[in-house]
Amino acid sequence: MNIVIVDDDPLVRMGLRAIVSSEPGWTVVGEAGDGHEALATVEQQRPDLVLMDVRMPRMDGLAATRQIVAAEWGARVLVLTTFEVDEYVFEAMRAGASGFVLKRVPPAELIEAVRVVASGESLLFPASTRSVIERFAEPQPAATLPELTEREADVLRLLARGLSNGEIAVELFVSIETVKSHVASILMKIGVRDRTQAVIAAYEAGFVKPGDAEGQPR
Amino acid sequence: MNIVIVDDDPLVRMGLRAIVSSEPGWTVVGEAGDGHEALATVEQQRPDLVLMDVRMPRMDGLAATRQIVAAEWGARVLVLTTFEVDEYVFEAMRAGASGFVLKRVPPAELIEAVRVVASGESLLFPASTRSVIERFAEPQPAATLPELTEREADVLRLLARGLSNGEIAVELFVSIETVKSHVASILMKIGVRDRTQAVIAAYEAGFVKPGDAEGQPR
DNA sequence: GCGGCGCTCCCCCGCGCGGGTGACGCGCAA
């Protein structure tokens, strides 16, 4: 397995190199000190895996990760970081990293992490996993909508797709007046002023989710 | 540390008991064969941690997890499963579980998992972590907004909080006319008809996310 | 220096929207 090490600190690179190259069959085929160098090195060496620092001069590890993962040969990236700043975790995941590990974990754990990531799976440092799970768990009870009648819910769904009263009327086979009546009820029930705020409330309450619209809003 | 084991298969319970009770200081204070028994046992024993199977008769592990975590003393729950069905992972996370591990992992890994979860952190089986990361990574490229100028972005942010043109004007210390001008540019650039559709586009593109508003929309 | 663009402001116009009030039929429960 061929590995590239990216970190702006030469000492850290040496340490990582010592750890990973101690495994039989693992070879460090390149090193880089910033994001730009990383891209160049990865393009030349086409490694199986990249150990990537986050904080680096010129181009940080997240931007570099994005580009490496986006490239067609797509090496897997294991992000290393000194501090467990939560935001980095989410950014790294979005950037396409396969793992997120603190530098200060014992060498055996780091090797295990590399092995896991190389096998095509993913892995997060436990404390990071906790952040991720919490973010997953929370968004549900964010806000809550008062009880809407079935028809009002229909109208709100269409409102949240950007339809005008007239369009909703056509969609539901009723008159505009009826739609206006429902809209008025909705606005009063959820305590907002206009249709825009109603749509916002629908999103905030999870009544509709990004992706629900997808395409046809026109 | 006191542990309760929940699984409908007595043999599996015995195996788990053998593994975890081999650790010094760890005690299995109860067992249960379904969700209802689990709730009763947990309430009596008040364990620090629960090893919870997912598929069980009467009440499944996810429902039981929800109730255990919701209770005020709140034991931590490590979910065990035979198959790595993705949906279980997300459900378990939402239910409030602190970890998700396959039953067939080696005893040493299981013990490590228990240790991690008991320490207040969280942990997922690597293949599950991958699912989670992918779910995190995808929602981004949903839709994309044309390039907005800095000021237009400001206005769109406020639009997405439900402010009227007048309120936006006050917020940005400009005249209503200016706001109307920016709004017109926004509508034209993203190709929509009215402010409501603009807000929808903002949510769909991830320009604003549920939770950004949080409170002040009024 | 001049054009382009972003930001600011102004005016007019038409219409959709939101607020108010009222009405009718239906189903359901008191």
Added chain:
DNA sequence: TTGCGCGTCACCCGCGCGGGGGAGCGCCGC
């Protein structure tokens, strides 16, 4: 039976919004 909630429809009014138009300023790049 008498209500009440729901869904349907109607009319009026006022105003915010969106669609035109134009214009001045400062900054940047050619």
